Amino acid sequence: MTDFQNWMFSIQSRMELVLDKLLPPAHIAPQRLHQAMRYAVLGGGKRVRALLTHAAGEMCGASPQKLEFAAAAVELIHAYSLVHDDMPCMDDDDLRRGKPSCHKQYDDATALLVGDALQSLAFQSLAQPDVYTNAARQLEMVNLLAIASGSRGMAGGQAIDLASIGQNLNQAELEYMHIQKTGALIRAATLIGAYCTDEGEVGAGLSIDRTQAIDRYAQCIGLAFQVVDDILDIEAETATLGKTAGKDAQSNKPTYVTILGLSRAKQLAVELYENAVEPLSAYSSEATRLIQLATFITQRNF
Amino acid sequence: MTDFQNWMFSIQSRMELVLDKLLPPAHIAPQRLHQAMRYAVLGGGKRVRALLTHAAGEMCGASPQKLEFAAAAVELIHAYSLVHDDMPCMDDDDLRRGKPSCHKQYDDATALLVGDALQSLAFQSLAQPDVYTNAARQLEMVNLLAIASGSRGMAGGQAIDLASIGQNLNQAELEYMHIQKTGALIRAATLIGAYCTDEGEVGAGLSIDRTQAIDRYAQCIGLAFQVVDDILDIEAETATLGKTAGKDAQSNKPTYVTILGLSRAKQLAVELYENAVEPLSAYSSEATRLIQLATFITQRNF
Numbered sequence: 001m002t003d004f005q006n007w008m009f010s011i012q013s014r015m016e017l018v019l020d021k022l023l024p025p026a027h028i029a030p031q032r033l034h035q036a037m038r039y040a041v042l043g044g045g046k047r048v049r050a051l052l053t054h055a056a057g058e059m060c061g062a063s064p065q066k067l068e069f070a071a072a073a074v075e076l077i078h079a080y081s082l083v084h085d086d087m088p089c090m091d092d093d094d095l096r097r098g099k100p101s102c103h104k105q106y107d108d109a110t111a112l113l114v115g116d117a118l119q120s121l122a123f124q125s126l127a128q129p130d131v132y133t134n135a136a137r138q139l140e141m142v143n144l145l146a147i148a149s150g151s152r153g154m155a156g157g158q159a160i161d162l163a164s165i166g167q168n169l170n171q172a173e174l175e176y177m178h179i180q181k182t183g184a185l186i187r188a189a190t191l192i193g194a195y196c197t198d199e200g201e202v203g204a205g206l207s208i209d210r211t212q213a214i215d216r217y218a219q220c221i222g223l224a225f226q227v228v229d230d231i232l233d234i235e236a237e238t239a240t241l242g243k244t245a246g247k248d249a250q251s252n253k254p255t256y257v258t259i260l261g262l263s264r265a266k267q268l269a270v271e272l273y274e275n276a277v278e279p280l281s282a283y284s285s286e287a288t289r290l291i292q293l294a295t296f297i298t299q300r301n302f
Numbered sequence: 303m304t305d306f307q308n309w310m311f312s313i314q315s316r317m318e319l320v321l322d323k324l325l326p327p328a329h330i331a332p333q334r335l336h337q338a339m340r341y342a343v344l345g346g347g348k349r350v351r352a353l354l355t356h357a358a359g360e361m362c363g364a365s366p367q368k369l370e371f372a373a374a375a376v377e378l379i380h381a382y383s384l385v386h387d388d389m390p391c392m393d394d395d396d397l398r399r400g401k402p403s404c405h406k407q408y409d410d411a412t413a414l415l416v417g418d419a420l421q422s423l424a425f426q427s428l429a430q431p432d433v434y435t436n437a438a439r440q441l442e443m444v445n446l447l448a449i450a451s452g453s454r455g456m457a458g459g460q461a462i463d464l465a466s467i468g469q470n471l472n473q474a475e476l477e478y479m480h481i482q483k484t485g486a487l488i489r490a491a492t493l494i495g496a497y498c499t500d501e502g503e504v505g506a507g508l509s510i511d512r513t514q515a516i517d518r519y520a521q522c523i524g525l526a527f528q529v530v531d532d533i534l535d536i537e538a539e540t541a542t543l544g545k546t547a548g549k550d551a552q553s554n555k556p557t558y559v560t561i562l563g564l565s566r567a568k569q570l571a572v573e574l575y576e577n578a579v580e581p582l583s584a585y586s587s588e589a590t591r592l593i594q595l596a597t598f599i600t601q602r603n604f
Contacts, residue, residue, distance in 0.1 A: 033458060
């Protein structure tokens with residue numbers, strides 16, 4: 001394994017342990033709900049958002065323990081959104097991470113409550129006492145995650161996505177939707193990692209310039225993530241993807257590929273990669289993980 | 303109007319304004335989602351939880367501005383839970399607060415996203431900067447609300463409720479369900495009001511004794527609330543109730559009335575009222591609003 005793969009694997013393994021510990025045990029009542037929450041969160045996913053939290057945090061000298069709870073909060077929000085998005089009244093998808101989606105494995109009512117309870121657990125993880133020394137900064141993180149998840153972030157983007165089915169969007173409208181639907185949480189995941197730095201801690205700290213560079217990176221990589229998603233929806237196999245391939249095309253959803261064509265969509269992903277890493281060039285080795293992650297995200301096949 | 307009615311009316315009016323301001327305007331994209339969020343929250347409800355937040359806060363000398371944002375957070379959690387509970391895969395109820403429930407007025411996907419986004423907005427309201435001076439205390443409030451909303455609180459109670467349909471529960475099992483489903487949020491609403499007191503502020507402050515008395519009150523009044531709910535489900539008219547009367551009985555749900563009978567259920571409500579106000583007797587006039595609210599909650603007809 002390369003050094004980057006080692007880093008990624010060690011964070012993915014740690015996140016599995018942290019999430020396992022945060023989630024209520026399956027034998028505690030209500031058992032079925034807790035089993036379903038664990039089913040929806042554990043044992044799958046590349047934890048891209050958690051990796052972004054860690055990479056941004058490492059660039060700013062944040063400690064691993066703080067990053068773990070923050071990253072877990074973001075992953076719990078992401079997991080809840082997948083459970084709700086897959087439900088029959090939304091995208092109606094039977095497959096997620098190579099397994100039956102939560103409402104197929106359990107039932108619709110349980111899936112609804114799983115999503116609701118995972119969102120609460122995310123804020124519980126981020127607001128817990130005794131981990132962070134700067135309570136005001138921690139509140140900013142809660143606030144940032146709440147805004148990124150809400151009606152002007154992820155949930156709002158999903159509403160626009162549903163309304164866009166069968167519509168002819170232009171690139172600007174599509175971009176606006178994705179900035180909310182996927183971009184807001186990816187941006188929050190990255191910024192929250194940077195916010196985990198406490199003043200006075202050993203490390204590079206959190207200057208305005210540094211925050212702006214990370215924010216610019218996060219916004220570009222959020223869009224790049226979605227462009228690659230749209231390319232994979234066309235090019236990848238369901239087995240590799242772990243969710244139903246060709247789903248967007250079938251359901252007549254506008255995507256970067258339908259609007260730009262495959263070749264221009266691929267070119268856009270490259271441009272977004274370049275725009276993401278450019279502001280980090282001033283930070284040399286401190287930004288290594290963020291740059292490696294940008295490569296990983298834009299060249300992935302899942 | 304009595305002095306209590308005046309107090310209640312003025313808080314209900316203020317809460318309507320605070321919630322109106324917290325909710326995104328209906329003309330901002332995604333418009334349909336924002337319209338539906340406003341539909342689900344504004345113009346209805348007795349704001350019992352907000353009243354509890356204010357009454358407990360007043361007992362501890364908290365300032366109205368702090369109480370408003372905290373009370374709004376609790377009301378947003380409550381409103382989201384009603385939207386999701388009414389959905390077809392849950393209680394499947396067409397009527398709420400005398401109007402079509404959210405998924406009937408809009409659609410299932412919108413109602414799902416409305417609930418999700420209201421939950422995020424609740425945490426945004428509670429985590430906002432510049433209102434509270436004690437960030438660590440504010441984080442405790444976020445943590446308390448998150449736990450009360452999650453799988454070991456409200457969402458967990460709803461899961462047990464769904465699993466209990468057609469089952470023969472005893473009183474202890476029924477109580478366990480309601481402590482989670484309704485009690486947890488009522489308890490959090492009350493405690494959060496007390497937590498709004500800052501150290502050093504003018505007022506009675508937040509001693510351990512006082513917190514324990516308020517907590518005991520909140521736990522008893524949470525159960526009393528549910529016992530009265532079950533009585534009203536039998537005795538009230540749909541028009542007065544603003545939701546479908548007789549629904550629990552029809553759907554074969556165990557209630558205090560089915561388990562204890564009407565007369566013993568009424569006796570239990572009286573006992574819970576007495577247990578709620580007893581620990582407040584040491585605080586004389588400071589606890590007036592909490593005591594008046596206990597009367598109001600146990601003698602209500604809606």
